[in-house]
Amino acid sequence: MPKYEEGSTSIESDISYIYDGIELDGEGVVDIKPRSYWGASGTISSGMSGTRSLAQLSHIVVHHTAGYSSNDVSYMKAVQDYHQSLGWGDIGYHFAIGKSGVIMQGRSVNYVGAHAKQPMNTIALCVTLLGNFEFTMPTSAQVNSLVRLLSFLCNKYNISPSNIIGHRDVPGPAGSTTCPGNRFYNATNALSAIRNKVKSSQTTSLTKNQKDQQVKTFVQNKLNYSKYDNIMPKIIGYGVETWSPLIYL
Incomplete structure (x- = not known):
């Protein structure tokens, strides 16, 4: 096996290894x-x-x-x-x-x-x-x-x-x-x-975090739009069509 030179050895204590669930969307998940x-x-x-x-x-x-x-x-x-x-x-x-x-x-x-x-x-x-x-x-x-x-x-x-x-x-x-x-x-x-x-x-x-944020934003917008659709007809009281968010997606 090849030999490679170490760097300095000034470390005083070990650092624990933490696996943070690395993932990448697009080409596939990086596990x-x-x-x-x-x-x-x-x-x-x-x-x-x-x-x-x-x-x-x-x-x-x-x-x-x-x-x-x-x-x-x-x-x-x-x-x-x-x-x-x-x-x-x-x-x-x-x-x-x-x-x-x-x-x-x-x-x-x-x-x-x-x-x-x-x-x-x-x-x-x-x-x-x-x-x-x-x-x-x-x-x-x-x-x-x-x-x-x-x-x-x-x-x-x-x-x-x-x-x-x-x-x-x-x-x-x-x-x-x-x-x-x-x-x-x-x-x-x-x-x-x-x-x-x-x-x-x-x-x-997109990274997983970016994908997650897209989903969160979509769900929040859907909830907000639903609240808007339920409230506005009651406020105005007549002839109001439900505002559909689909045209904005």
Whole structure:
């Protein structure tokens, strides 16, 4: 497995991992499985990278793990075990996407990642695809989940899709790698196709909160219109047609 440099280790105590039900409408629901899904071990505070303000986030770096075993869950745990054997406090990635398309939570986004050296580790989120894509492509389920996840992350953290890069695109020595795999990287034309899909998804999709607000507004308007329809004829007293809100929707 590849080795990546950790950030600073100035953290004094662990931060609990909170799964906040990440969803994205449009292309589909983004279901991010919590750490318990893949049997994550606890973090080792002394080996964790420092925390950072989420306002610092400006990039998303896409990786591959350059390996795979029998299934998504067992391999995710194997990656964490390997990273912790290097003295790291946790798995280096923030998110991982399995062959089945399942999206799994890695280390907390509040922590500096361990995947691309500094300063990129501090300003970037890391998304990795489980598998080795030097000579093969990710599954269609992986690519679809990647687009949905990237769309969500760009929206949530105000990251431009233009700043979605491959590990090899990181400036400096950190970019001296073929990650996320020659076959995948070249087939996606340096991830430009992925970026374009994310941009398209952002312009045509609504987040769950936006959808919920639309429903709330619709219901409230319907209630208000119904009250108006019931009251106005009684106030005016004659020949008043019911005002239908349908023409305004």
